[in-house]
Amino acid sequence: AKKVTPPSLIARKESGHRITALTAYDYGTARLIDEAGIDCILVGDSLGMVVLGYEDTLSVTIEDMLHHARAVRRGVRRALLVVDMPFGSYHVSTEDTLRNGIRLLKEAGAEAVKVEGGMDQVENVRALTAAQIPVFGHIGLTPQSVLRTGGYRVQGRSHAAALALREDALALQEAGAVAVVLEGIPREVAASITARLRIPTIGIGAGPDCDGQILVFQDLADLSFRPSPKFVRVFSPARTLLRAGLEEFRVAVENGTFPADSESYHMPSGVPVDVLT
Numbered sequence: 421a422k423k424v425t426p427p428s429l430i431a432r433k434e435s436g437h438r439i440t441a442l443t444a445y446d447y448g449t450a451r452l453i454d455e456a457g458i459d460c461i462l463v464g465d466s467l468g469m470v471v472l473g474y475e476d477t478l479s480v481t482i483e484d485m486l487h488h489a490r491a492v493r494r495g496v497r498r499a500l501l502v503v504d505m506p507f508g509s510y511h512v513s514t515e516d517t518l519r520n521g522i523r524l525l526k527e528a529g530a531e532a533v534k535v536e537g538g539m540d541q542v543e544n545v546r547a548l549t550a551a552q553i554p555v556f557g558h559i560g561l562t563p564q565s566v567l568r569t570g571g572y573r574v575q576g577r578s579h580a581a582a583l584a585l586r587e588d589a590l591a592l593q594e595a596g597a598v599a600v601v602l603e604g605i606p607r608e609v610a611a612s613i614t615a616r617l618r619i620p621t622i623g624i625g626a627g628p629d630c631d632g633q634i635l636v637f638q639d640l641a642d643l644s645f646r647p648s649p650k651f652v653r654v655f656s657p658a659r660t661l662l663r664a665g666l667e668e669f670r671v672a673v674e675n676g677t678f679p680a681d682s683e684s685y686h687m688p689s690g691v692p693v694d695v696l697t
């Protein structure tokens with residue numbers, strides 16, 4: 421299987437072959453996803469919510485991202501490894517953005533970074549691209565904006581807002597972004613943006629007309645422990661499976677049927693067991 425690269429993703433858009441993407445935060449999950457032939461693995465800052473148990477993504481640090489990205493890196497061979505820049509790591513200065521982006525590449529093996537925002541991120545995207553760091557944009561519902569927006573709501577529902585999103589997407593492309601994540605926007609808006617861009621769009625809650633789709637692994641596996649938005653489909657009902665197995669383990673230990681004799685080690689034959697007494 422050939423390594424996925426930013427140019428190969430752009431070629432996929434041209435050929436009409438849809439792009440697949442999932443999040444991962446640890447070695448084992450990354451291996452499962454990579455071995456399933458998924459094209460992009462994102463170490464998302466959704467880490468904060470689905471793995472670390474925070475209310476939102478704002479507390480996630482660059483150290484958190486480095487730690488989890490390094491674990492994921494060890495499990496990925498074919499997929500393109502994209503790592504989110506967390507809140508605060510690209511909001512202070514261009515210099516600081518570059519320093520943090522470079523850390524994600526050099527210390528964790530990221531092959532691209534992702535930043536939330538449109539027009540306001542053009543300078544960052546240009547600077548990262550000039551430093552040879554591939555950048556994914558991310559517009560629409562941007563979870564790092566939750567304090568300003570006051571909640572997670574579908575974006576781009578008015579004509580003006582839809583046009584602004586399309587301008588954001590074009591500006592990111594012009595600045596050098598290699599792909600754009602479209603989150604929580606009407607399918608019609610995502611379709612229009614996708615048709616206008618040369619670089620691929622990866623949708624989440626943005627309908628079926630994007631060039632690719634991404635889901636949070638814990639949403640796909642029913643392991644998120646939060647109410648699922650409309651766009652989530654559970655492809656692997658792992659929570660039900662795990663809960664049943666956990667209860668079986670408890671019962672088997674409590675009633676003495678685990679471990680069985682076949683799951684126990686024995687002294688070699690001929691060694692008198694009475695030496696142990």
Ligand code: KIV
Pocket residue numbers: 443462463464465466467504558601603624634635636
């Ligand atoms: O952090 C994340 O999981 C993301 C995806 C939902 C795109 O940014």
Ligand code: NA
Pocket residue numbers: 464465466504
């Ligand atoms: Na994210």
